[in-house]
Amino acid sequence: MRLSDAPKGANAVVQSVSDAHPADPIAQRLRDLGFVAGEPVRLVARGPLGGDPLLIQIGSTRFALRKSEAARVDVSVENAA
Amino acid sequence: MSAAALRIALVGNPNCGKTALFNQLTGGRQKVANYAGVTVERKEGRFVAPSGRVLHILDLPGAYSFDATSPDEAITRDVCHGRYPGEAAPDLIVCVADATNLRLHLRFVLEVRRLGRPVVLALNMMDAARRRGIAIDVAALSRRLGVPVVETVAVKRGGAKALIERIDASVPDIVPAAIDVAGVEQLHAEVRSILADTVTMARDTVAIDDAIDRWVLHPVFGLAILATLMFFIFQAVFSWAQPIMDGIEGGIAALGTFVTGFLPEGSALHSLLNDGLFAGLGAVLVFLPQILILFLFILVLEESGYLPRAAFLLDRLMFRVGLTGRAFIPLLSSFACAIPGIMATRSIQDPRDRLTTILVAPLMTCSARLPVYTLLIAAFIPDRAVWGVFNLQGIVLFTLYFAGIFSALGVAFVMKRLRKDKSEHALIMELPSYRLPNVRDIALGLWERALIFLKRVGGIILALTVLLWFLSSFPGPPEGATQPAIDYSIAGRLGRMLEVIFAPIGFNWQICIALVPGLAAREVAVAALGTVYAMSGSDDSVASQLGPLIANEWSLATALSLLAWYVFAPQCMSTLAVIRRETNSWRNVAVAAGYLFGLAYLASFATYQIARALS
Ligand SMILES: Nc1nc2c(ncn2[C@@H]2O[C@H](COP(=O)(O)OP(=O)(O)OP(=O)(O)O)[C@@H](O)[C@H]2O)c(=O)[nH]1
Numbered sequence: 001m002r003l004s005d006a007p008k009g010a011n012a013v014v015q016s017v018s019d020a021h022p023a024d025p026i027a028q029r030l031r032d033l034g035f036v037a038g039e040p041v042r043l044v045a046r047g048p049l050g051g052d053p054l055l056i057q058i059g060s061t062r063f064a065l066r067k068s069e070a071a072r073v074d075v076s077v078e079n080a081a
Numbered sequence: 082m083s084a085a086a087l088r089i090a091l092v093g094n095p096n097c098g099k100t101a102l103f104n105q106l107t108g109g110r111q112k113v114a115n116y117a118g119v120t121v122e123r124k125e126g127r128f129v130a131p132s133g134r135v136l137h138i139l140d141l142p143g144a145y146s147f148d149a150t151s152p153d154e155a156i157t158r159d160v161c162h163g164r165y166p167g168e169a170a171p172d173l174i175v176c177v178a179d180a181t182n183l184r185l186h187l188r189f190v191l192e193v194r195r196l197g198r199p200v201v202l203a204l205n206m207m208d209a210a211r212r213r214g215i216a217i218d219v220a221a222l223s224r225r226l227g228v229p230v231v232e233t234v235a236v237k238r239g240g241a242k243a244l245i246e247r248i249d250a251s252v253p254d255i256v257p258a259a260i261d262v263a264g265v266e267q268l269h270a271e272v273r274s275i276l277a278d279t280v281t282m283a284r285d286t287v288a289i290d291d292a293i294d295r296w297v298l299h300p301v302f303g304l305a306i307l308a309t310l311m312f313f314i315f316q317a318v319f320s321w322a323q324p325i326m327d328g329i330e331g332g333i334a335a336l337g338t339f340v341t342g343f344l345p346e347g348s349a350l351h352s353l354l355n356d357g358l359f360a361g362l363g364a365v366l367v368f369l370p371q372i373l374i375l376f377l378f379i380l381v382l383e384e385s386g387y388l389p390r391a392a393f394l395l396d397r398l399m400f401r402v403g404l405t406g407r408a409f410i411p412l413l414s415s416f417a418c419a420i421p422g423i424m425a426t427r428s429i430q431d432p433r434d435r436l437t438t439i440l441v442a443p444l445m446t447c448s449a450r451l452p453v454y455t456l457l458i459a460a461f462i463p464d465r466a467v468w469g470v471f472n473l474q475g476i477v478l479f480t481l482y483f484a485g486i487f488s489a490l491g492v493a494f495v496m497k498r499l500r501k502d503k504s505e506h507a508l509i510m511e512l513p514s515y516r517l518p519n520v521r522d523i524a525l526g527l528w529e530r531a532l533i534f535l536k537r538v539g540g541i542i543l544a545l546t547v548l549l550w551f552l553s554s555f556p557g558p559p560e561g562a563t564q565p566a567i568d569y570s571i572a573g574r575l576g577r578m579l580e581v582i583f584a585p586i587g588f589n590w591q592i593c594i595a596l597v598p599g600l601a602a603r604e605v606a607v608a609a610l611g612t613v614y615a616m617s618g619s620d621d622s623v624a625s626q627l628g629p630l631i632a633n634e635w636s637l638a639t640a641l642s643l644l645a646w647y648v649f650a651p652q653c654m655s656t657l658a659v660i661r662r663e664t665n666s667w668r669n670v671a672v673a674a675g676y677l678f679g680l681a682y683l684a685s686f687a688t689y690q691i692a693r694a695l696s
């Protein structure tokens with residue numbers, strides 16, 4: 001499923017990051033930040049207005065990602081906390 | 082050992098403590114704060130090592146990758162690759178990494194190593210890492226990376242000792258590029274493997290961060306906390322400062338009487354000191370406490386790590402109107418001064434978002450407007466309690482701040498509509514760990530602010546005030562003149578000419594004169610008003626009496642109209658100059674100045690006419 005659709009608090013593992021269009025700089029940046037296959041991530045919180053942006057924890061780092069950005073990340077959810 | 086100065090660049094992910102380290106080494110006072118993207122340009126410093134060798138230290142903006150996505154990252158990339166105009170690549174790269182955040186930071190370390198230059202890795206924030214129970218096998222890490230590794234605590238005195246010893250010893254050998262891997266996936270795989278071998282940590286995050294975030298980022302409480310905080314700051318700026326301001330005011334008045342008491346009344350020197358210096362500068366000096374209180378809050382917020390959280394909460398709203406959550410921090414700094422605010426936009430990746438933020442930054446109520454607002458509010462708005470808890474003057478000030486914010490949102494929205502390129506905008510923003518501000522650093526920061534303010538008062542404001550005094554003193558009145566001398570002077574005539582344009586918005590000729598030097602900097606207008614009224618005859622109107630004086634002379638409509646003018650008018654040359662520098666375009670300067678003056682005139686016109694109709 002897409003990271004943007006993951007339930008809050010769920011532990012997930014990144015499958016892949018897909019380019020929204022050729023040479024997508026946002027997807028490239030996400031990969032640089034560690035969103036690569038096998039990396040565990042967690043959706044910590046959602047923004048107050050329309051649930052956007054998302055607060056994603058990866059390693060010890062927390063990033064605010066917009067839904068459209070998180071939608072590039074494919075994850076598999078292990079368990080809902 | 083070679084005599085030539087070794088050139089060392091500090092490179093690393095954002096917010097890992099490069100600037101703190103730079104300050105520690107060079108004794109510099111560059112800005113350190115707890116969010117990504119504080120440093121946006123290269124800064125140079127000098128450091129004499131214990132061996133006597135001179136080292137040139139270069140502080141660079143943080144970067145997540147050499148694949149730069151924002152102007153500040155591009156600077157770092159260019160310097161490291163030796164492509165920065167007029168600068169050879171550094172002799173040694175000190176790669177700084179946050180020891181509590183190695184999974185992210187090591188990847189960039191590997192990228193830096195790939196440059197094929199001598200590298201030393203500084204594991205910074207070792208104090209925080211130890212507190213969190215993170216154990217790092219430094220020797221093993223150094224072996225795996227093939228570069229020397231030292232531990233540092235950039236914010237502690239002597240915390241860079243190991244690093245100093247290492248860079249003073251010898252330039253380490255270059256890692257052969259051959260052992261390096263290629264793609265992103267492999268790079269991350271290598272990071273994971275290195276971490277598995279060298280680092281053990283109890284848990285990924287700090288429990289206290291998680292607990293605070295649960296409240297601060299809560300959809301309802303989070304917004305409530307943000308709103309309360311902002312309102313509290315504005316109230317504090319207005320009410321806490323009052324007793325100190327009264328004290329300063331009294332002091333300046335007493336000093337003025339004392340000093341000018343020795344000079345013959347009616348002499349030019351008496352007039353220059355009394356009307357120019359004490360009436361003019363005194364009027365501005367009074368506002369130091371307010372400005373410092375505002376900065377106290379900004380400094381504490383910056384160091385706490387709360388600002389990116391506020392950006393998180395507001396991103397959606399700001400995105401709707403054509404900005405980005407990332408604009409929050411530059412815009413917040415613009416409440417202090419638009420110039421660092423506009424520079425801080427370099428950390429915004431999207432050029433469209435960046436331009437919009439630059440163009441609306443002057444609408445944020447900078448601290449130079451405070452003197453104007455406070456003077457007018459104190460003179461015209463009754464000091465009355467509203468609903469028991471609020472103060473009417475505080476509410477008016479709050480309204481003025483909000484008028485700026487709302488018009489910024491409006492302008493951004495219009496720009497969004499006008500824009501043709503509708504492709505996606507990026508956010509991707511790191512939220513740092515919370516940190517307790519260090520009292521000494523905050524005190525130093527405030528001290529610096531006070532110096533900057535005093536320099537301004539003693540520099541440009543003094544110069545313009547004296548100039549204005551000349552213009553309003555000469556030529557002197559003819560024989561048997563009945564009007565105050567200023568009416569016959571150059572300034573008086575100029576004021577009357579300008580009055581034609583500004584009469585529809587309720588400005589009298591004294592205001593018109595004050596606005597001219599006020600173009601250079603906003604507070605000058607207050608000093609200028611002090612001088613103009615002191616010159617207009619009303620005997621000894623020094624600083625403390627400017628308020629009551631204009632309260633007598635102006636209508637409420639005029640005062641409100643001037644307030645409205647100051648919400649918008651770009652009365653600050655330095656802001657326009659920095660827009661030119663940051664966007665590299667005169668067109669943007671013209672757009673900014675044009676729309677701001679236009680809005681100012683419209684808003685003042687509407688305010689004046691409505692206020693007059695109602696009264
Ligand atoms: N506890 C602790 N905090 C540190 C240390 N070094 C820096 N800090 C804090 O970390 C934050 C970031 O420091 P900066 O020096 O501004 O970081 P930077 O790498 O220059 O950041 P950018 O300019 O944004 O790339 C500040 O809040 C510092 O007070 C350290 O060794 N220990």
Ligand SMILES: [Mg+2]
Nearest residue numbers: 099100119120
């Ligand atoms: Mg810095």
